[in-house]
Amino acid sequence: KAVQLSLHRGLCEHSLLTLAELTSIATTDDNAELCYRIARNALSLHERFGVAAQIPDLYSCFYGRIAWRFEPFHVCAENLRRGFET
Numbered sequence: 001k002a003v004q005l006s007l008h009r010g011l012c013e014h015s016l017l018t019l020a021e022l023t024s025i026a027t028t029d030d031n032a033e034l035c036y037r038i039a040r041n042a043l044s045l046h047e048r049f050g051v052a053a054q055i056p057d058l059y060s061c062f063y064g065r066i067a068w069r070f071e072p073f074h075v076c077a078e079n080l081r082r083g084f085e086t
């Protein structure tokens with residue numbers, strides 16, 4: 001429902017985490033690159049909306065569930081650590 005609202009009414013500060021969580025659930029081998037791109041864009045919008053409180057959840061969802069397929073392991077591990085420290 002949250003994704004439908006974001007698509008019909010536009011993005012808000014809650015859309016970022018919703019998109020990242022949806023892509024982490026919907027990722028399969030066939031659509032992994034598309035899900036990675038969607039989640040990466042959601043992560044890059046966190047500065048626009050100023051959602052510092054969502055950084056741990058965003059980083060955990062993105063770097064822990066999606067990015068490990070495409071980014072080096074040490075980058076994912078470092079960003080996961082940084083997310084838990086905030």
